[in-house]
Amino acid sequence: MSTQVPETQETEESEAETETESVPVAQQRRQQRKADRRERVEERERERTEEEAASDENRYHLKVFRYDPEVEGKQEPRFDEFHVPYHKGMTVLDALMYARDHFDSSLTFRHSCRQAICGSDAMFVNGRQRLCCKTQLSDLEEPVRVEPLPHQEVVKDLVVDMEHFYDQMEAVEPFFQTNDLPDGELDEQRQTRENREKVKMSTRCIWCGACMSSCNIAAGDNEYLGPAAINKAYRFAMDEREGSDMKEHRLRILEQEHGVWRCQTQFSCTEVCPKDIPLTAHIQELKREAVKNNLKFW
Amino acid sequence: MSQSYNRGLVEDFGRWREFSAGMWAWIFHKFTGWVLVGYLFTHIAVLSTALTTPQAYTDTIQMLEMQPIVRILEVGLLAVAVFHILNGLRLLLVDLGVGLEAQDKSFYASLVLTGAIVVASIPTFVAGAF
Numbered sequence: 001m002s003t004q005v006p007e008t009q010e011t012e013e014s015e016a017e018t019e020t021e022s023v024p025v026a027q028q029r030r031q032q033r034k035a036d037r038r039e040r041v042e043e044r045e046r047e048r049t050e051e052e053a054a055s056d057e058n059r060y061h062l063k064v065f066r067y068d069p070e071v072e073g074k075q076e077p078r079f080d081e082f083h084v085p086y087h088k089g090m091t092v093l094d095a096l097m098y099a100r101d102h103f104d105s106s107l108t109f110r111h112s113c114r115q116a117i118c119g120s121d122a123m124f125v126n127g128r129q130r131l132c133c134k135t136q137l138s139d140l141e142e143p144v145r146v147e148p149l150p151h152q153e154v155v156k157d158l159v160v161d162m163e164h165f166y167d168q169m170e171a172v173e174p175f176f177q178t179n180d181l182p183d184g185e186l187d188e189q190r191q192t193r194e195n196r197e198k199v200k201m202s203t204r205c206i207w208c209g210a211c212m213s214s215c216n217i218a219a220g221d222n223e224y225l226g227p228a229a230i231n232k233a234y235r236f237a238m239d240e241r242e243g244s245d246m247k248e249h250r251l252r253i254l255e256q257e258h259g260v261w262r263c264q265t266q267f268s269c270t271e272v273c274p275k276d277i278p279l280t281a282h283i284q285e286l287k288r289e290a291v292k293n294n295l296k297f298w
Numbered sequence: 299m300s301q302s303y304n305r306g307l308v309e310d311f312g313r314w315r316e317f318s319a320g321m322w323a324w325i326f327h328k329f330t331g332w333v334l335v336g337y338l339f340t341h342i343a344v345l346s347t348a349l350t351t352p353q354a355y356t357d358t359i360q361m362l363e364m365q366p367i368v369r370i371l372e373v374g375l376l377a378v379a380v381f382h383i384l385n386g387l388r389l390l391l392v393d394l395g396v397g398l399e400a401q402d403k404s405f406y407a408s409l410v411l412t413g414a415i416v417v418a419s420i421p422t423f424v425a426g427a428f
Contacts, residue, residue, distance in 0.1 A: 127313060127315070127316035128316060216321075216324075264324060265320065265324070265389065265392050265393075265401075266320045266321050266323075266324045267318065267319070267320030267321070267401055267402075268318065268320065268321055270320075270398075271318050271320065278398065278399075280320075280392075280398060280401075281395060281398045284392060284393060284395050284398070285395055287393070288393075288394075288395065
């Protein structure tokens with residue numbers, strides 16, 4: 001972070017000031033050098049900001065949601081405007097990070113890997129749940145409105161409370177479990193290529209919560225498992241290595257009142273999923289599985 | 299989380315401009331469904347109160363069909379019913395897991411088809427009323 005440079009200089013300076021009385025020559029020289037360096041850094045900083053100001057037409061206009069229940073004066077939600085200098089390939093997350101580093105260090109949002117794997121930075125950008133790190137600014141209309149995910153409690157600025165989402169994910173037992181073990185002690189549990197292909201898309205979930213936030217039904221029914229959790233269950237229920245006992249067990253969780261049957265096929269989740277998982281298709285398939293499992297005509 | 303706030307229109311129909319095809323299909327299906335339920339009850343109520351004599355029945359029907367507003371409402375009823383039927387077929391396909399990638403196209407198709415059928419039926423419905 002470039003803002004760090006002048007900050008450390010300042011602390012050094014204040015330390016130096018406290019001991020200016022009767023300083024040895026060497027120290028004076030050192031201080032002189034530091035002062036010079038500081039000037040040079042400031043010079044460079046100034047040049048850079050001037051350069052950026054010159055390229056004013058190449059700035060992106062961001063409207064970012066701000067809210068902080070702990071600070072008086074921020075308790076009323078508002079939108080802050082940032083004009084971020086654009087460079088080719090800039091994502092919404094890059095722009096937010098620039099705004100935080102250069103304009104307002106109190107701007108709060110989650111991010112980690114910046115390559116669509118950690119699933120931390122799902123936000124509501126221009127009226128749609130998107131993963132900020134894989135959303136190009138050039139694809140968006142200005143001003144770019146960045147808001148926290150809808151239908152979730154806002155903790156601060158763009159950070160939402162994910163607790164409920166994680167609870168729902170855990171409710172479907174999102175881990176491999178089986179009593180269908182191969183005979184030999186050292187045998188591997190093999191999966192056919194076809195079966196792997198079947199569950200492939202469902203394994204891509206990164207727990208970002210975009211689907212859950214886009215789902216109207218999940219918003220109105222807190223007990224509904226939600227698309228992400230059902231997709232997770234699909235990943236294991238359809239995995240042949242888990243065996244029929246386990247599948248039965250998983251379907252019992254899924255076919256409850258607030259399980260798969262709450263889905264009303266709005267396709268919102270499928271549309272917003274940053275990993276292109278066909279969530280609705282998976283939920284529909286589990287519905288059919290549940291019916292087959294209960295009817296047993298064959 | 300006790301300290302939060304009401305996000306108001308962000309979370310309901312304030313966002314209708316950003317709704318996608320599947321969402322609109324859902325909203326229209328709900329709406330047409332409720333209209334049909336409402337019509338069904340009105341239908342039963344009106345006809346059952348007119349069943350006293352054959353003449354009373356004819357009078358009621360004639361009185362209703364004389365009014366242009368009823369003719370227009372009938373066109374509306376047809377539109378609602380046709381859309382509900384076509385989207386119902388679409389949902390049937392969705393439930394069977396057929397063509398889920400084309401769900402938005404099938405929604406547009408049902409809209410267009412509804413429009414075509416309704417426009418084609420207007421002459422028959424309003425004939426003699428105006």
